[in-house]
Amino acid sequence: MNINKAVITAAGSNQRNLPLQTLIDRDGTEKPVLAIIVEETLRAGVEEICVVVQPGDEKPYSEVAGEHAARLQFVHQSEPLGYGHAIYSARDFVSGDPFLHLVGDHLFISRHEKGCAQQVVEVAEAENCAVSAVQATRESLLPYFGTVGGQRIQGRPDLYRIETVIEKPSPTVAEQQLIVPGLRAGYYLCLYGIHVLTPGIFDILESLLATSNQPIGVTLSDASSELAKHEQYLALEKDDWRYDIGVKYGLMNAQLALSLSGSDRDEVLSNLLELLAQRELGAARKLDTN
C-alpha cells in the first residue's frame, strides 16, 4: 500500500477559523496552524493534500498556506451534514486510493524522531490496511472522542485489531463494549485524529448518509465501525502529544507545547519562570507591606 494523498477536514462551523491561527512552530518561526498540519503531512511523505472547507473559505486558507498553497486542493462541504459527510466530500480527490486523514483542529507533537502521521502511514503501508492512531484516555474524557474497542495484536504492544468504534460513548457503553485487555481500569483507546483510511470507507459513508437521520449527521466513528466489519483495521497506540486547539485555552496550550519541545525552549521556560516569579513575589511583597 502506498499512501500519497491526504485529506484535512476544516469545514466544521466551530472549526473553520482554527487552521488560520498563527503559532510559533518548534523551529522558532511563525506559522499558521494549517501550515504546521501540512508539514506534518509532508513529513509522512504524503504530498497530494486536499482540505475540506466551507464554500468561500479557500481564499483565506490559500493565503495563510504560504509556500504550501500551490500543493493544496480545496473541496467544499456544501452542507453541514457532519464529520462523515466532510470526508465523503473528498471522494473524488481520493479517487479509489488509500489516504491519510488529519483533523484541522488538532496539533500533533511527536516525542520521537518520526512525525506522528509518519508513524501511522508506515504502519498502514507495512500492514496493508487502514490504521487509526489512538491514545489511552481516561473515561472522564469520553464525551470528547470517538473510542475504539478491539484486541491487542500478539507481539506488537502498540497495535490493536479494531472491532468497533463508537462516537463519544457513555461510560456505561464503553465498559460494556470497548474494554481493551491490557489497559488500566477506566482507560479507553480514543481516536487521536490521524487515520489512514482505505477507499472502502466511501461506500460505507455513502450508505450511511443515505439512511441516517441523526441530528449530528454521520460521524467518522459510525463509518469506521462498519469498516472494521469489512476489512482489517488496526489501531496504533501513541504516546505522543495531541492538542485540541478548539477548546478553551487549546491554542495557548498548543503554543506552549510547541515552544517547550522546540528551539526556543529555554527562552520560553525562562519567560515563564520570570512571569511566575514576578507575580508571586509581587503578591508576597504586597502581603508584607499590608
Place this chain on the structure above:
Amino acid sequence: MSALIRIITATDPHIRDQSLDAFCRGASSQELLDECESLERFRTDSGNLYERVRALFFLYAIHRYHLPTKPGMAARALIPYEGYTNLLNRRFEEAIEIFQKTQREQGANDGISSALAESYHRLGFQILADQVRKSVRSVRGNQWMFRTGHTADQPLRIRPDLFKLQPGRLLFPILREATPVRMDLTHSGWSDIFFLGMDFPEAARVINISVDLSVRDPDGTAAPNLPRPPVEAYFRIIDKPVLRLVSVDLATSAEITTLAEIFDFAKDYLGLLKAAIISSGIVPPGMEGAEQPLSDLLGRLGRPGHGIELVSRVNGIPKGSRLAVSTNLLASLISVCMRATGQTHALTGELREDERRQVAARAILGEWLAGSGGGWQDSGGVWPGIKLIQGVVASESDPEFGISRGRLLPEHKILTDMAELTRQRLQDSLVLVHGGMAQDVGPVLEMVTEKYLLRSEAEWRGRRQAMELLNDVLKRLKSGDIKGIGSATQRNFEGPIQTIIPWASNLYTETLIQRVQSEFGEQFWGFWMLGGMSGGGMGFIFDPARKSEAQGRLQEIMSQTKRAFESAVPFAMEPVVYDFSVNERGSCASMVTGPDALMPAGYYPIVVPDLLRLEPRNLSATRRAELDRFSEATRTEPEMSGMVQTLFDHLLPHGEEGEGGAESIDDLLARLGFDRVEHEQVRSDLKNGRIGLAQNRLPVNSQIVDVEPNDVYDATGELPQRCYDDGMRALAAGELAVVSMAGGAGSRWTQGAGVVKALNPFCNLSGKHRSFIEAHLAKSRHTSRISGTFLPHVITTSYMTHEPIENYLKSEGNYGYEGPLILSPGRAVGLRLIPTARDLRFAWEELPQRILDDQAQKVQDSLRAALISWAETAGEATDYVDNLPRQCLHPVGHWYEIPNLLRNGVLARLLDDRPSLKYLMVHNIDTLGANVDPALLGWHINSEAALTTEVITRRIDDRGGGLARVDGNLRLIEGLALPREEVEFDLSYYNTSTTWIDIDRMLAVFGLGRSDLGDEIKLAESVRAVAARMPTYITLKDVKKRWGKGQEDIYPVIQFEKLWGDMTALPELSCRYIAVPRMRGQQLKDSAQLDGWLRDLSAAYLESLCDWA
C-alpha cells in the same frame, strides 16, 4: 472424610441433594459434634464460596435444630457477653471463636448451641449478600460508577435535546418514561432469590407478565379507567443548579444542594429517587463523601447554572401489591435518567435488550443502596409482554465465573410463540386484586434460601414440583388453556408453595378462596398467588362468562372478610380490584415539548403553594413561563380541572375530621377513664429527666448474681408421681382456673400495627389456621377432659383488646369451649408520648445495638437522625395524637391484669361459682406451650408458695432479664432494670411469664381475704398500695402510622408500664421457681420465629397438648 462434607462437595446430584435432616436424625450428639468440627475446618479451607456457605448453613441447622434434641445435651449455660457483642457488631468470626471456646470449656449445651447457630446463620447470609453486592458492582456498565469519585471525573453529559427551550415558551422539554409492573405466573418456589439463582441457575425460572393497571371504583358506579402503565418518571432541566426531586405519589418534594444529601436515604420519602440518581450514574456511588459542590457536578453534566428535576408518579397502585411497584418505579426512574445522560441509544421509544439488562442491573444496585431488596426478576416491567426469566450458568467472561455457578443477572426470553389468543383470554379470565394486607416478605426469602441449601426433604420435593409446574404453565400458555393455568397456579399455591413456606398463606386468603369457590363453583378456575406471600396482590381466574360479575363480587367478599378479620390480621388498606391489560412495549419514553411540556397534574399541588408564597420577581423566567402555562391548562385541560380548589386546599390546610381527629382521642380517653393527673405527672417527670429509659435501671452498685444451686427446682425431666396425683386431684376438684393475659398489643408481632395478637390466626394447626386464644382453649379442653372437670378459662383484656376479643369469641362460639370462659376487662389506659431526644439517643446510641449490613446501617442511621429531629420538632414528651386514636393509647403493663381480676369482680364471680377454686395458672398469650400440667400444679400445691414461677434455661435470643439474686434476694428482674447489659449474660434462667398463684396467699399480700372481694373501696385502696411499691418503667415502642395508599411509617413512642415479675421482689410474698422444658416455656414474640417454631417441633408439641373443638 466427613459424611456431610461428602454431601456438600459431591458432583452427583443424588448425593449432593441429600437432606441434612435425614442424616442428623440417625446421628448421636457426639457424631454431630464431630461433624461440626470437620465442617468448621472445611468452611475455612474450601475455596468455593457456595460450599463454604452450605457448610455454614449445615452448622447452623445442627446447632439450632438437631443437637438440642439429642439426649445428654446440657440445657443450662452461660453465653459469654463478649461473643454476643461481637455478634451484634457483625464480627461473626470472632463471635464463633469465642462461643467455640466456651463450648470446649463448658461442654456442648443448649445455650451455646443457640449462640453458635445464630452466628453461623448470620455469617452465611452475610457472605451471600456480600457476593451479590460484589457481583452488582462488577457488572460491566456499573463498574465505572464506583471509581468516579470527583465531580471533575463525571463522564456523563446530558443530551443537548433536553436543553432546547421552546421558542416563545421558555419551557424546557420533559422526558417521560412509562413503565408497566410485573406479575409472576410462577416463581418456581421463590427461585428468583439472588442467592438461589447463583447457586442453582438451572432451577431459577420465573414466568412474568408486564401489565398496565387501573383501580376499579369500589362501588362500581364511576366510569372505568383504561389500564395504563402504573409507574411514570419525568426528567427535565431546570434553570437552577440544584437537584429537585418530587414524588407525586408520596406528595413530597425537596431541592437538594449538596452531594451528602443525596446519600441520606431515609431523611425523607425521596429515597427511591435518590437511589435512582445514584445508580443511573448522575451522582455515581463513588462520589459518596466527596466534598465538591453539587452545582459543579450539575454544570459538568449539563450547563453551568442549570440543574435537574426528577419526578416520580404511581398511578393509584397501593403499596404491597406484590407487583413490584417500587422496583419498577426505580427502574423507570433509572431508565429516564440513563436516557437523558446518553446511556441509551435513543432518547425516546422502547429500550434495546442490552439496555433493559443494564437498567435491571442498575435497579438491583439501587435497591441495595437504599437498603431494600428485591427479587431478581422484579424489574420485569422493563421488558414487554409475557416472558420466561431464567438463571444463567456463569461463563468465563462473567465476573461471577469461578465464584458462583450462576450469574447475578438472569436472561429474559419474551414468549412470542404463544397462541395469539392467550393474552386476550388471560385478560378475559383473570381478576387481579389487592387484598389489603401488607406483609414483610423479607423473612420468607431467608427461610427459602436456608431450606434449599439444607435440602430439607419436603421443601426440596416442593421445589422440584414447582419446577415441573412451571413447565405445565408454559405448555398451557402456548396452547391458550387458561383454565389449565388456573388449575396449575392453584395447585402450585396449595402444594409446593405452602410445603416450602406455610406462612405464604393465611386465614384471610383461605377464606377468600373458600368463599369464591362456593359462590362460583366450577366457573372459578383457580387461585394465583402473586409475589412472595398472599393477602396483598392476588389473582383469581374465572370462566370469562363470569369475570365481570366476579370483579364486583370479589370487591364485596374482600371488604366483608376484611371487616370480619381486621382486629386479628394486620391490614394496611381497603381491598381493591384492578382492571389490567398485558403491556407489549415494556418501559417506554416520550418527549413532551411545546405547550404540552407540563408535569403531571399531581405535581402542581406539591410545588405551586411554595411558589405562590414567593414574590413573582424572585421566580426564574422558566418557572414563570411554566406557571403561566399551568394556569392556562387549568382552564383548558381536563386532567388539570379542579386544580384551583386542590391548590386552595393545599394553601390553607384545614383540620382533620372524624375518626382521625384529636377530638375523638379525647372522647375515647374520657370513656376509658384515663387518669389525666397521673399522665401529667409522667410527662413532667419525663421532661425533667426524673424518669426515662436510663432511669429504669437499678443503681449500678446493686449486686446482681446468678441463682444458687437450690434456688430453682429442675422440672425439665419427670416430676414425682405424687405431684401428678396431687395435681389431678386438685383439677378434678375444680381448684384451678387458667388466666391467659391478652391485654397487650403484641407490638413486635405486627410491628405496632395495632391488631389483637391473641386473635391472630398465626398458624395452620391440624388443618386449620388457629388463633392464640383458640390454641389456649384447646389445651384447657384437653386437660379438662383428662381430669373430668372443666377448667374455668379467663382471658384478661384491655381497652384495646376487649371488644374485638368479645366479638370474635361470640362469632366463633367461644371456639366450642365447653367450660366457663370469662373475659376480665382491663381498667387502666395510658396516652403515648412523643419520646425525648435524650431517650431516643439512649436507646439507639447507649444500649448495645445490632449493627446492620453496611448500606442498611447507613439507611437506619439516617432514619434515626430523622426520627430524633421529628421528636424535637413535634415536641418532646408531648402527647402522641397524630394517628388513629387507638394507636395513640396504650395498655399500662401486665402487672395490672391480675389486680384487675380483683377489681372488676371476675375473681369474686369465679369464687362464687366455684368455691373450691384455690389456684390460678397465669400465662402470657404468646407462651403457647404452657398448659395445665397436673404434675406442675401438684408441685406448686406442695410448695405452699404464693407464687410458683416457671423459668427456662437461656438461649441467645432470650433477652429481657431473668432470675437473679439481687442484693442477696432471689427474684425476677426485668431487662429494663439491669444496670449493665452484660449482667443478663450471667443469669442462667429466663422468665417464661407463666406463674402458678395460690389465690388466698396472693390476696393476703394485698391485705385482702375472699370476703373482701365485694368491697370496691377496700379493693381499690389495697391495689393502689401494692401498685405504689411496683416500679414504673418507661419503654419505647414502635407504632405504625398508615397513610396514602397502603404506606406505613413506624414511629417510636414512649409509654409506661408496670410488670408482674416485680411482684417477686416483695419480701412478704413467698415465691418458688421451677425450670421447665423449653417447648413449654418459650414465647412467640415475633412472627419471624414461626418457621423455627414449626421446624423445631414446638408446633407438634403444642398440638399434642390440644383437643381441638
